[in-house]
Amino acid sequence: MRKISFLFLFLLITGMILSQDKDGFSTDLGKNTTFVKNGFWDNWFIGAGAGANIYFGDHDADAKFFRRLTVTPNFQLGTWFNPYYGGRLKLTGGTNIHTFNENANLMSRQRYVGAELNFLWNMTDYLCNYNAKRVYNFIPYIGMGWAYTWDYKNFPENFDIPHHINSATVDLGIIHRFRFSERAALDIEMSGKLMRNKSDLRTDSKGYDVLGTVSASLVFNIGSKATFTEAIIRDQREIDELNNKINAQRMEIERLAQRPEVVSRPEPTVVVKEVIKEVNQEPVNNVVLFNINKTKVEPHQEVNVYNVAKYLRDNPNSKVRIVGYTDRATGTPTINEKLSRERAQNVADLIIGKYSIDKSRVNIQWEGQANPPFSVDEWNRAVILYIE
Numbered sequence: 001m002r003k004i005s006f007l008f009l010f011l012l013i014t015g016m017i018l019s020q021d022k023d024g025f026s027t028d029l030g031k032n033t034t035f036v037k038n039g040f041w042d043n044w045f046i047g048a049g050a051g052a053n054i055y056f057g058d059h060d061a062d063a064k065f066f067r068r069l070t071v072t073p074n075f076q077l078g079t080w081f082n083p084y085y086g087g088r089l090k091l092t093g094g095t096n097i098h099t100f101n102e103n104a105n106l107m108s109r110q111r112y113v114g115a116e117l118n119f120l121w122n123m124t125d126y127l128c129n130y131n132a133k134r135v136y137n138f139i140p141y142i143g144m145g146w147a148y149t150w151d152y153k154n155f156p157e158n159f160d161i162p163h164h165i166n167s168a169t170v171d172l173g174i175i176h177r178f179r180f181s182e183r184a185a186l187d188i189e190m191s192g193k194l195m196r197n198k199s200d201l202r203t204d205s206k207g208y209d210v211l212g213t214v215s216a217s218l219v220f221n222i223g224s225k226a227t228f229t230e231a232i233i234r235d236q237r238e239i240d241e242l243n244n245k246i247n248a249q250r251m252e253i254e255r256l257a258q259r260p261e262v263v264s265r266p267e268p269t270v271v272v273k274e275v276i277k278e279v280n281q282e283p284v285n286n287v288v289l290f291n292i293n294k295t296k297v298e299p300h301q302e303v304n305v306y307n308v309a310k311y312l313r314d315n316p317n318s319k320v321r322i323v324g325y326t327d328r329a330t331g332t333p334t335i336n337e338k339l340s341r342e343r344a345q346n347v348a349d350l351i352i353g354k355y356s357i358d359k360s361r362v363n364i365q366w367e368g369q370a371n372p373p374f375s376v377d378e379w380n381r382a383v384i385l386y387i388e
Contacts, residue, residue, distance in 0.1 A: 023293065024132035024227040030084050030125040034231045042225035043080040045088075047187060050074065051215020055097045058202040058209075062104035070096045070109075074215055078118075083228045084126035090116050090143075090171075097149070097211065099200040101156055110152045110200070112211075114193065116145025116171045132182065132227040139175040144168070147211075149199050159201055167196035170208075177219070182226045187217045288347055288383045292330060295342040297350060305347055308385045309355035320357075321386040322348050324366035327377035337368035347383045363388075 026033040053070045060068060072095045078088025093113035100107055124137040150164035173191030180186065194208040286304040288297060297305065312318055324344030326336035344366045351357045372380040 023229045023291070026083075026130040026230045029128065030122075030130040031127065033130060035082050035130075036229040036231045038223075038225055038228060042223045043086075043221065043228070044223040045076075045078055045080075045219050045221045047076045047217045047219035048074065049187070049215050049217025051189070051213045053095070053097060054212050055099055055200060056210040056212060057099055057197070057200040059104070060100050060200075063098075063100040063107070064104075067104075067107065068098050068100075070098055072213065072215075074217060076217065076219070078120070079223070080120075080122075080228075083130040083132075084122040086120040086122070088118050088120060090118060090145075092116075092213070093147070097200070099202070101202075106154065106156065108152070108154045108200075110149045112147055112149040112199075114145055114147040114169060116143045116169060116193075118143035118171060118173075120175075130228065130230070133179070135179050137175075137177040137179070139177055141171075141173050141175065143171040145171055145193075147193065147195050147199070152201065155201060161201070165196065165199055167199050170194040183221045185219045187215075187219050189213070189215050189217065191215075285387060286385045287379075288343075288385070289379070290343055290381045290383070292327075292381060293339070295339060295346055297346055302350065304385070305350050306355070308387065309351050309357055311387060312351070312357050312361060313355075319361045319363065319388045320351065321363045321365065321388055322351075322383060323386065324383050325372060325380050326369050327380040328369045328372065329377040331369070333369060337366065340366035340368050343383045347385070 026035075050071060050073045053072045054065075054068045072092055074090060074092045076088050076090045078086055080086035091114070093111075095111065096109040097112055098107055098109050118141040120139055120141045122137055122139050124134065124139075125131075145168075147167045147169050148164060149167070152161045155161055171191060171193050173189055176188040178186045178188070191213045193211040193213070195211055197207055197209050199209060286308050288301045288304050290296075290301075291298070308320055312320060322344045324340035324342075324347075326339045326343075328336075331339065344364050348359075348362050348364050351362055352359045369380075373382070373384060374380050
């Protein structure tokens with residue numbers, strides 16, 4: 001029975017080690033880091049804002065700068081594939097573009113709307129360590145799209161005024177992103193849209209005109225998850241060693257199960273009841289393991305809390321001492337003390353609240369990174385429940 005319990009605990013701890021991750025930051029540069037692949041609905045964002053347009057076409061520079069500006073709204077929807085690569089759909093327009101004729105004495109206008117698909121590159125998270133709490137990110141982008149112009153007004157009489165003009169566009173820009181929280185940010189964006197030279201009805205030169213925009217937008221992360229997680233890649237030799245230990249334990253259990261006294265031992269009902277009674281009376285300490293920088297009790301770990309709560313219900317005179325720990329390899333002493341306290345408190349809340357054990361029977365303590373109970377760092381991200 002003890003060897004089976006040991007194997008179960010060993011397998012549980014091994015699984016935690018192999019799946020250990022780092023949520024929201026990386027220990028190396030983003031470009032050198034492997035991240036856990038997020039689900040389809042993770043890391044989606046929407047945003048809306050407004051900005052100022054200025055058209056760079058033939059002879060428009062003859063007009064005063066502020067006469068050339070117009071206000072335009074924008075809307076965006078996109079997702080991040082990893083911390084530094086993303087894509088979005090951006091819609092702009094619904095307002096006027098000002099252009100000028102007759103040595104800037106005549107200001108013309110035309111309405112426009114545009115749609116573009118952008119490839120986003122978060123240069124900060126690519127060239128630096130990924131940090132979901134970083135306040136500022138530098139994000140250049142490139143894309144292609146379409147623009148539609150119509151409602152041409154106030155043009156010279158000799159101009160051939162069409163009903164509308166369509167134009168493919170090439171879009172370039174830079175986003176300065178300022179983080180407010182995990183879910184909200186402010187984007188200050190500077191962009192340029194290459195449009196057909198004919199869009200302003202002047203064809204004095206070849207090539208494309210440019211519609212420049214400076215805008216501000218509020219952006220909200222609406223995905224199921226707002227951060228990425230670094231995958232901890234284990235050395236294959238370490239994995240092989242753990243597998244060998246697991247296989248050795250399995251072989252030992254099989255060998256013990258084949259002993260004659262085990263195979264031939266009768267199992268009368270009375271004997272089974274006596275064994276159960278002895279197990280209930282024997283104090284059993286349990287370990288609850290946590291992911292790095294996490295304090296929430298995961299569902300697959302709650303069975304260890306349940307076992308202690310059941311023992312306390314069956315033994316009204318017993319108490320439990322709950323001690324929180326952290327590893328020394330990550331964090332600072334101050335952060336680790338806070339982590340260990342919150343881990344111990346969350347386990348205690350389960351025992352008292354969910355399993356209805358009187359709080360007078362629960363003693364909460366925390367050690368931070370001091371006095372680690374295990375020699376393996378990952379195992380020390382734990383709470384140990386001592387039956388007293």
